[in-house]
Amino acid sequence: MVEVALAGTGPLSLLTMSMSTPDRVTGMDGYSYRRVALTPEERRYLVARVHYWRHQGFSQNVIIRRMAEEGQRLSTGAVHKYLGYPCDACSSGHAE
């Protein structure tokens, strides 16, 4: 499995900048994204953020836009995948 995310000004920007061989991958939405190997902490952060918007009742497309505004450009597939992981709210039973 390859984590797909492109960081802008967010916490992951250092991660992408440190990559010496940027490898591009085309997402399901047709845009090009950089392959990024996420650490468990980074993945947990993204899962929490994506779920935060989901629990507000926003659609996947809106979530992608909100994340982009935070400097986290995620592909449709990445957001879908992160929504498949349980966040703290999900696992504590307070979500939906």
Ligand SMILES: [Zn+2]
């Ligand atoms: Zn959740």
